[in-house]
Structure formats: C-alpha cells, structure tokens
Amino acid sequence: MNKIVYKEQLSNDIYKIIIQAPLIAEARKPGQFVILQDGGDFGERIPLTIADADTEKGTITLIIQASGESTMLLTSKEVGDSYDNVLGPLGNPTELDNYGKVLCVGGGVGVAPMYPIAKALHNMGNEVKIIMGARNKDLFVMKDEMRAIADELILITDDGSSGRKGLVTEPLKELCEEWKPDVVFIIGPPIMMKFCALTTKPFGIKSYASLNTIMIDGTGMCGGCRVSIGDDTKFVCVDGPEFDAHKVDWNNMLTRLGTYKGIETEKKQECLCELKQKNEAR
Amino acid sequence: MHITREELNKTAEDILSKYDGVTLTAKDRAGIPVQEMPAQDPSVRITNMEEVNEGYTEAQVKAEALRCLQCKNKPCIKGCPVGINIPGFIAKAAEGDFAGANQVIKESSLLPSICGRVCPQESQCQATCTVGKMNKDVNKAVSIGRIERFVADYVRENDCDVAPEIKKASGKRVAIVGSGPSSIAAAADLRKAGHEVVMFEALHKAGGVLVYGIPEFRLPKKLVQHEIDNLKAMGVEINLNYLVGKTRTIETLMSKDGFDAVFVGSGAGLPKFMNIPGENLIGVFSANEYLTRSNLMKAYDEKHSRTPLWESKRVAIFGGGNVAMDAARTAKRLGAENVTIIYRRSEEELPARVEEVGHAKEEGIEFMMLHQPHAIVGDDKGHVTGVKVVTCELGEPDASGRRRPVEIEGTEQVVDFDTVVVSIGNTSNPLIKQTTEGIDVNRRGNFIVNEETLETTVPGVFAGGDIVLGAATVILAMGQGRKAAAAINAYLGDK
Numbered sequence: 148m149n150k151i152v153y154k155e156q157l158s159n160d161i162y163k164i165i166i167q168a169p170l171i172a173e174a175r176k177p178g179q180f181v182i183l184q185d186g187g188d189f190g191e192r193i194p195l196t197i198a199d200a201d202t203e204k205g206t207i208t209l210i211i212q213a214s215g216e217s218t219m220l221l222t223s224k225e226v227g228d229s230y231d232n233v234l235g236p237l238g239n240p241t242e243l244d245n246y247g248k249v250l251c252v253g254g255g256v257g258v259a260p261m262y263p264i265a266k267a268l269h270n271m272g273n274e275v276k277i278i279m280g281a282r283n284k285d286l287f288v289m290k291d292e293m294r295a296i297a298d299e300l301i302l303i304t305d306d307g308s309s310g311r312k313g314l315v316t317e318p319l320k321e322l323c324e325e326w327k328p329d330v331v332f333i334i335g336p337p338i339m340m341k342f343c344a345l346t347t348k349p350f351g352i353k354s355y356a357s358l359n360t361i362m363i364d365g366t367g368m369c370g371g372c373r374v375s376i377g378d379d380t381k382f383v384c385v386d387g388p389e390f391d392a393h394k395v396d397w398n399n400m401l402t403r404l405g406t407y408k409g410i411e412t413e414k415k416q417e418c419l420c421e422l423k424q425k426n427e428a429r
Numbered sequence: 430m431h432i433t434r435e436e437l438n439k440t441a442e443d444i445l446s447k448y449d450g451v452t453l454t455a456k457d458r459a460g461i462p463v464q465e466m467p468a469q470d471p472s473v474r475i476t477n478m479e480e481v482n483e484g485y486t487e488a489q490v491k492a493e494a495l496r497c498l499q500c501k502n503k504p505c506i507k508g509c510p511v512g513i514n515i516p517g518f519i520a521k522a523a524e525g526d527f528a529g530a531n532q533v534i535k536e537s538s539l540l541p542s543i544c545g546r547v548c549p550q551e552s553q554c555q556a557t558c559t560v561g562k563m564n565k566d567v568n569k570a571v572s573i574g575r576i577e578r579f580v581a582d583y584v585r586e587n588d589c590d591v592a593p594e595i596k597k598a599s600g601k602r603v604a605i606v607g608s609g610p611s612s613i614a615a616a617a618d619l620r621k622a623g624h625e626v627v628m629f630e631a632l633h634k635a636g637g638v639l640v641y642g643i644p645e646f647r648l649p650k651k652l653v654q655h656e657i658d659n660l661k662a663m664g665v666e667i668n669l670n671y672l673v674g675k676t677r678t679i680e681t682l683m684s685k686d687g688f689d690a691v692f693v694g695s696g697a698g699l700p701k702f703m704n705i706p707g708e709n710l711i712g713v714f715s716a717n718e719y720l721t722r723s724n725l726m727k728a729y730d731e732k733h734s735r736t737p738l739w740e741s742k743r744v745a746i747f748g749g750g751n752v753a754m755d756a757a758r759t760a761k762r763l764g765a766e767n768v769t770i771i772y773r774r775s776e777e778e779l780p781a782r783v784e785e786v787g788h789a790k791e792e793g794i795e796f797m798m799l800h801q802p803h804a805i806v807g808d809d810k811g812h813v814t815g816v817k818v819v820t821c822e823l824g825e826p827d828a829s830g831r832r833r834p835v836e837i838e839g840t841e842q843v844v845d846f847d848t849v850v851v852s853i854g855n856t857s858n859p860l861i862k863q864t865t866e867g868i869d870v871n872r873r874g875n876f877i878v879n880e881e882t883l884e885t886t887v888p889g890v891f892a893g894g895d896i897v898l899g900a901a902t903v904i905l906a907m908g909q910g911r912k913a914a915a916a917i918n919a920y921l922g923d924k
C-alpha cells in the first residue's frame with residue numbers, strides 16, 4: 148500500500164500526486180518509471196514516469212493525465228488514500244553525460260518526465276535549453292521548475308494563448324540550424340515525438356525519445372510493449388524506455404498504441420496526423 | 430457422449446461392490462477399467478472459466494486405487510521427479526484414510542493439489558507404472574495424479590492437513606526471489622528450519638506462472654492462494670511489487686538488509702517470438718501477454734476488469750506445448766469462433782500433456798499439423814489478416830529424437846486469421862543476471878549452478894526452477910526449490 152501525501156490539480160485533467168514509496172525513491176534515477184495498480188483484482192497496471200523523488204521523506208512525485216478510465220480513477224483518489232500496488236523503479240535510467248549543449252523538448256504531460264532529466268543534465272554542467280509545448284496555456288505543467296534550470300525556456304502553444312503560436316517542431320528546427328545542440332531529448336505524445344525525430348534527423352543530431360507503449364508487467368515478461376528499433380524488436384520496459392529516436396519505427400508504434408482504441412479516438416489521431424502533415428508542408 | 434460425474438460414480442460403486450471381500454489377482458486389478466475424470470460438458474465449459482475437471486468421487490478414488498498392484502520394485506516412484514511414495518499413499522487412499530495418504534505425499538511433495546492437476550503424468554510417474562505396461566497403454570496406467578489430487582483436495586476441504594513444525598529461530602535470514610513453485614517450496618523448507626524467510630515478487634500477486642500463466646479452468650487460483658496463505662501462516666513474509674535487481678539488487682539485500690543467503694526462482698519469463706515478418710502487427714500477442722491479460726488481470730471478466738482484450742473471431746496459435754493449449758482454450762472461452770493450433774510436426778510429437786490435447790479437441794480447437802508459419806500478413810491499418818504457412822513432412826530424427834519437420838517447396842498459402850498468439854515457449858529473464866555481478870549463465874541464459882547444491886557462481890546465492898532448467902515443469906521446479914533449501918540449510922548451519 149502506498150499512501151498519497153500530496154495532490155494538486157495542475158490543469159483541467161493533469162494532476163501532481165506525491166506518494167509514499169521509500170525504496171523506489173532511494174533507487175530511482177532520471178528516466179525511470181513505476182507501474183501502478185489499484186482497485187483490487189480488476190484494476191489495470193498503469194506505467195507512469197517518476198517526475199521527482201525525495202529520499203528523505205521517502206516519496207516519489209507522479210504527474211498523471213486523466214486520459215482514460217484507469218487514470219481518471221487513479222486521479223480521483225485523495226490525500227490520505229492509498230494505491231494498492233506500486234512497482235519500480237523500472238526501465239533504464241537516462242544516459243546522463245557532459246554533452247555540452249542539450250536541447251530538451253517536452254510536449255503536454257511529457258514535460259513532467261522531462262524535468263528530472265533536464266535537472267540532472269543542468270546540474271552536471273550542460274547548457275540546457277528547453278522547449279515546452281502544449282495545446283493551450285492551461286495545459287502547461289511544471290513551468291516554474293523548468294524555468295529554474297533552463298538556460299533558455301521556449302514556450303509554444305497550438306493556439307498562441309501563451310508563448311509562441313505553433314508546434315514544437317518549429318523552434319526545434321530553428322535551434323538545430325542556429326544553436327546546433329549536441330543532443331536532443333524528446334518526451335511527449337508519440338505523434339509529436341515522431342515529428343521531432345523527423346525534424347532532427349537531417350541535422351544528424353543524436354536524439355533520444357522516451358517511448359510510452361502499452362504495458363502490462365513492466366518486467367520483460369509479456370512483450371506487449373515491444374517496438375521495432377532499426378531491424379530489432381525491443382521491449383520498452385526493460386530495453387528502454389529511451390531509444391535512438393531516428394531508429395524507432397514510429398508508424399508501427401503509433402498503430403500498436405491504438406490496439407484498444409475505439410474508432411472515435413482513431414479518427415482523432417488521423418486528424419492530428421493530418422494537421423501535422425499540413426504544418427510540415429507549410 | 431458426455432458422461433456425468435453421477436454416472437461415473439455409479440460405475441465405480443458397481444466395481445467396488447463387485448470386488449468387495451474378494452481377493453484380487455494382479456490380472457483382476459489391471460483389468461479394472463481406468464476411472465475417467467469427471468469433467469464439465471465441453472459445450473458448457475467453453476462458455477465459462479471454471480475448472481474443467483471436477484475431480485474424482487470417493488468411490489472413484491477407491492476403485493482406481495484397487496488397480497494398483499503395490500509392486501515390490503515400485504517403478505512408479507522412479508518416474509516421479511520428487512520420488513513420492515506412490516504405492517504407500519495409494520494403499521492408504523484405498524482404505525479411505527485420506528489424511529494418512531496426504532501425510533505420505535507431503536514427505537516428498539509440498540504442492541499435491543497443484544501437481545495432481547498439472548503434472549505431465551503420462552511421461553513421469555504413470556509412464557513407468559506396471560499396470561500401464563500390462564495393458565500396453567500408458568493411458569491405462571494407474572491414474573496416480575488423479576488420486577493425488579483427490580487426497581490433496583480432501584484434506585484442504587476437510588481441514589485435516591497437518592501444519593508443519595517450525596524449528597526454533599536460527600537467527601538467519603534468507604531472501605527468496607520470485608513466488609513460483611520453486612520459491613514456494615524453498616520458502617516452506619527454509620522456514621521449517623527456523624530461518625526468517627522473506628519472499629520478493631515483482632507482480633502484484635504471488636504464485637508465478639501458476640497465477641499469471643496457467644488458466645483458471647485448469648488450475649483454480651484459490652488453490653494457489655491457499656498455498657500462499659499456508660506460507661504466511663508459517664511466518665514467511667511476502668513482499669509483492671518488488672523487482673529484485675531494480676527495487677534493490679541481490680548485493681544490497683545481502684550487504685544492507687542482512688540476508689545470509691538468497692534463493693532465486695525467477696522463472697523463464699521472457700517470451701520467445703518467431704522472428705518472422707509481421708510479428709509486430711496489431712493482433713499479434715505472446716502467449717504470456719494473452720494469458721496474463723486474461724488470468725492475472727482478469728480481463729475475461731469484461732464487466733469488471735479494466736484491462737482490455739483484443740476481440741477475435743479467428744485465432745491462430747503458434748506452437749504445440751501446454752502454453753499453446755492454454756492460449757487456444759482461453760481464446761475459445763473469450764469468444765473466438767475458430768481457434769487453430771499451427772504446429773510444424775505431427776500430432777504424435779505434440780509436447781503438450783495428453784489430457785490437454787484431448788480437452789482442446791473436445792472444445793473444438795482445430796489442429797493444423799505439419800505446417801510452419803512463414804509470415805503474418807496485415808492490412809493497411811496494421812491489423813492482422815492472415816498467416817502465410819508452408820506444409821511440412823517429417824524427415825530424419827533430430828537431436829531431441831523427434832522427427833525433424835521438412836518444408837515442402839511450393840506449398841505456401843495464406844490462411845485468414847485476425848489474431849495470432851505466439852506460444853513457442855519462454856526463455857530466462859536476463860534481469861537478475863544483468864544486475865548481479867558474478868552470476869554466470871549458459872548459452873541459453875540459464876544460471877549455471879553446482880549440481881549438488883544448486884549454488885550459483887555467487888557464494889550464498891542459490892537458484893532453482895525454470896531459471897536453471899529452462900522452461901520445465903511445476904514438479905521439477907518444486908523439487909529444485911526443496912533441493913536448494915536443503916543446501917541452504919547446510920550452508921547456513923556451517924556459517
């Protein structure tokens with residue numbers, strides 16, 4: 148049982164939840180995640196990135212977007228309640244290094260898992276620029292935290308309600324041309340990651356994307372999280388979650404993510420793709 | 430025709446009254462027909478998840494026990510990997526002393542209610558049984574497993590199992606990694622010796638393959654839970670949601686948490702794929718994923734479970750072992766109209782238990798023997814639409830002694846399917862190896878251990894079950910757990 152010690156609603160459907168998990172807090176490194184299961188026998192196992200941890204208090208921070216039934220139920224719990232099961236830390240930590248110039252691109256709730264990575268890279272002495280994208284200004288999470296560690300923070304929204312108007316790929320392309328980062332880290336919705344990868348590829352800049360596939364166990368047992376990386380099949384939970392963004396078979400990953408999606412959301416995705424492509428063509 | 434439990438019971442009662450007070454010759458005994466296992470009607474059971482086999486009635490157990498010759502040389506015992514005193518417990522069962530029979534079994538096996546259900550008896554204890562030999566048919570041997578199952582169920586239901594004696598505290602601590610049959614057996618024996626025993630399981634439920642893999646209709650989860658509860662009652666501490674290697678390493682468990690020894694029973698939980706084109710299409714699952722969704726996550730209970738299932742009409746199962754049969758029969762119960770097992774050899778070589786194959790057939794599972802999948806094909810949405818197969822014929826025997834399948838040129842064809850479950854087995858999960866310095870593994874990733882003690886190449890760290898044997902059986906895993914526990918007891922005694 149893992150007790151909820153803090154809860155804050157960051158936006159319409161995004162929550163910051165701090166839970167007791169002393170062993171995970173002690174062992175975790177940036178880039179790793181947990182799997183949370185709640186609701187007795189019938190609850191789903193949900194992967195969530197560890198956005199931050201406090202080893203003294205023995206807590207970890209999760210940023211959860213209530214995107215479906217299970218995440219809605221998880222975020223409907225209150226301080227004092229507990230989650231039945233939390234497993235972690237899972238996956239491999241981010242390869243932190245003295246790269247020099249680091250560009251971090253976070254989209255939507257993906258900013259949360261980006262935070263510990265950007266923070267660690269900043270603390271190691273890298274020059275860190277951050278692009279944060281969201282549909283509108285209400286959907287930005289962890290803006291202040293990010294500002295505190297960034298050498299430059301670029302905000303961009305689909306509707307222009309905060310920062311620039313447009314998509315993250317635009318400032319990304321400009322920075323690749325002008326600032327020439329040594330490495331790019333990308334976390335966000337898969338479709339965004341795909342287009343970011345396509346953006347950095349012509350520049351030959353090493354790019355890492357953190358993949359959020361469908362998972363069950365998170366220990367390498369089921370293979371449900373598998374993706375095609377170059378010519379190989381890899382399991383995101385044990386071989387990832389970060390991979391060379393230029394080698395990921397994005398289309399396969401996007402279709403596999405849609406395995407259980409109803410026709411409606413499929414339409415939504417197609418529409419999103421169209422918008423992105425239109426934008427590309429522009 | 431389906432024969433009901435009542436009818437089978439009647440037959441058994443007739444046999445018992447016929448031989449009541451009669452001195453039986455060996456020929457008489459071997460001539461008594463095998464008591465059939467009562468089972469749910471196939472047309473009914475494919476609509477539910479309840480156990481298929483209903484278990485013998487008391488009369489059936491006694492009638493089946495009459496078939497045992499009490500052989501002097503006891504060949505059956507040599508066939509059982511843990512050497513249960515089979516004639517001993519059968520003699521007690523024949524007298525109706527089921528508590529006594531249970532005590533005989535428990536000298537060697539800790540999980541009879543499970544092994545009685547899932548052991549491949551036809552290739553173990555029953556393979557060497559004299560009655561089978563006399564009848565020239567292994568399936569006409571004494572039904573040792575069915576009697577064993579009855580005895581174990583009887584003592585559980587009548588609460589007359591003996592609680593194990595626990596020696597006084599030794600002051601030593603042992604960590605157990607995993608909670609499958611090898612770990613359950615090791616934990617019980619170590620706890621009996623008076624050690625403090627803490628079990629660490631990655632999943633949110635204990636039991637290993639017994640809970641996430643083998644389906645409810647073959648092994649009810651309440652039986653596994655009963656064994657886990659027994660461990661708890663003995664004072665074994667069970668920590669779920671703890672992935673050794675990630676939450677903490679074995680090294681930290683020993684240096685910081687004060688464990689004097691570790692037993693690793695982490696199993697063979699890494700699914701094999703065929704590495705053919707199309708395996709990452711939507712609608713292709715490993716058997717582990719398919720079965721875990723249904724069993725552990727209870728997705729078969731669509732009303733309550735929040736874990737979704739892929740809707741299937743035509744399901745192809747690759748493979749011919751127990752895992753494949755489980756996947757096929759699960760698919761049927763989840764509503765598939767057509768389920769086909771695609772296997773590259775002939776029916777004779779199917780590695781699955783005979784009972785499982787029989788049950789699958791009764792349930793309408795189709796068998797496409799002597800076919801090898803070459804590719805999975807899909808549509809423009811990335812969904813599976815079919816499997817490209819090629820016909821095989823049997824050639825010369827290979828290293829395993831089974832005749833090698835040889836593909837026949839020009840026989841390629843595409844068969845329509847919307848779902849594929851790859852059930853060609855599992856290999857060992859590399860996590861512990863990757864996170865524990867000094868653990869040596871063989872080519873297949875199985876831990877290299879001292880044959881006598883099951884100690885790994887790291888002092889104080891022992892291992893058993895599938896992580897050592899490769900994907901094996903419940904009884905072998907349990908046997909290794911006990912063997913390692915004995916070695917750990919000796920190791921801690923000397924320390």
Ligand SMILES: Cc1cc2nc3c(=O)[nH]c(=O)nc-3n(C[C@H](O)[C@H](O)[C@H](O)COP(=O)(O)OP(=O)(O)OC[C@H]3O[C@@H](n4cnc5c(N)ncnc54)[C@H](O)[C@@H]3O)c2cc1C
Nearest residue numbers: 180194195196210211212214215216217218359360361408
């Ligand atoms: C390694 C990893 C780290 C993650 N970290 C976070 C995090 O920090 N915060 C967070 O809010 N979410 C995170 N996710 C995504 C999160 O696990 C999913 O949003 C969640 O499983 C959806 O569950 P649901 O039942 O509520 O929604 P569902 O009803 O299953 O789905 C709702 C919508 O989300 C889509 N979806 C389903 N599964 C995923 C998935 N794994 N990734 C993306 N979309 C999905 C569905 O297609 C559907 O459109 C992470 C996923 C992975 C694999």
Ligand SMILES: Cc1cc2nc3c(=O)[nH]c(=O)nc-3n(C[C@H](O)[C@H](O)[C@H](O)COP(=O)(O)OP(=O)(O)OC[C@H]3O[C@@H](n4cnc5c(N)ncnc54)[C@H](O)[C@@H]3O)c2cc1C
Nearest residue numbers: 607609610611631637638673695696894895901902903906
């Ligand atoms: C579908 C299926 C059907 C089968 N049918 C039969 C049958 O009919 N008859 C038969 O005899 N055998 C059968 N088997 C084989 C049998 O189940 C196994 O041989 C047996 O369960 C192996 O036991 P084990 O103790 O080695 O490990 P497992 O039962 O595999 O348990 C290992 C446990 O360790 C946990 N674990 C792994 N790594 C870690 C870690 N790092 N930290 C913490 N926990 C960890 C896993 O989550 C798992 O719960 C079947 C197997 C499958 C998959």
Ligand code: SF4
Nearest residue numbers: 509544548553554574
């Ligand atoms: S444990 Fe298995 S092999 Fe041994 S007697 Fe029982 S059923 Fe036969």
Ligand code: SF4
Nearest residue numbers: 497498500505558559
């Ligand atoms: S070999 Fe068969 S008949 Fe002989 S003792 Fe064993 S079970 Fe009985």
Ligand code: FES
Nearest residue numbers: 365367369370384
């Ligand atoms: S989530 Fe099951 S193997 Fe990765």
